[in-house]
Every structure is written in structure tokens, then in C-alpha cells.
Amino acid sequence: MRRIMQAAALVGVVAVCAARGAYAQEPQQPMTQATQDDHLTETVKQTQAAIEAGHTGQANLVIEHAQEALTHAQAAERERPSPNLEAAIKNLKEAVRQSKSGKVDVAMKAAQAALQKLQA
Numbered sequence: 001m002r003r004i005m006q007a008a009a010l011v012g013v014v015a016v017c018a019a020r021g022a023y024a025q026e027p028q029q030p031m032t033q034a035t036q037d038d039h040l041t042e043t044v045k046q047t048q049a050a051i052e053a054g055h056t057g058q059a060n061l062v063i064e065h066a067q068e069a070l071t072h073a074q075a076a077e078r079e080r081p082s083p084n085l086e087a088a089i090k091n092l093k094e095a096v097r098q099s100k101s102g103k104v105d106v107a108m109k110a111a112q113a114a115l116q117k118l119q120a
Helices: 002-024 033-055 058-079 083-100 104-117
Strands: none
Touching: 002 058, 033 058, 033 083, 033 104, 058 083, 058 104
């Protein structure tokens, strides 16, 4: 009987510790305005880098920078959708697609169109 009581007490202690550990975890915070602004800033920076890479004819860098810009633009849009951001995302998708096809000039124009939408 004594062993049963000790086992029950041990189970109770483990349950309390587990509950405290679960309670101590912080819930995920929603994206703040500053976070969205950071994503927009990074989108512009990466879009500009894609355009610069296009001027030098480096398709791989256009792909890399346009894809990174697209990732940040999509993150910003999930937090606060806007028509300009939605249009920029379409342009960035086009820039990635065209640069993967080797059409650097077309990709660069799509990136420039995205940049105009982002700066509007």
C-alpha cells in the first residue's frame, strides 16, 4: 500500500512539473508593425539587388534575390494585405520565373515593376 501511495505522489509531482513547463512557454506573438516594416524594407532591398544583378546579366543572382524578395513580400502580405503588395508579389513571381528561363532582361523588368509597386 505504501508503494502505491509513493507512486501516486510521484505521478502527481510529475504532472505538476509538466503543467508548469507548459504554462511557462510563451505563446507566439502576432507580427508587429515593426516586423512587417522589416519585411517590406527587406523586400525592397532584395528587389533592388535583383535589378542590379540583372544589369550584369547574372541570372542566378536575379533568381536568388527575387526569390528572397518574394519570401519577404509574402510574409508582409500575410500580416497586412494591400493591393500594391499583391501586385508586387505577382511581379516578383514573374521575375523568378523569367530568370529561371534565362530571360534576364524580362526578369529585370518584372523586378522593376515590383519595385515601383513597393515604393508607391
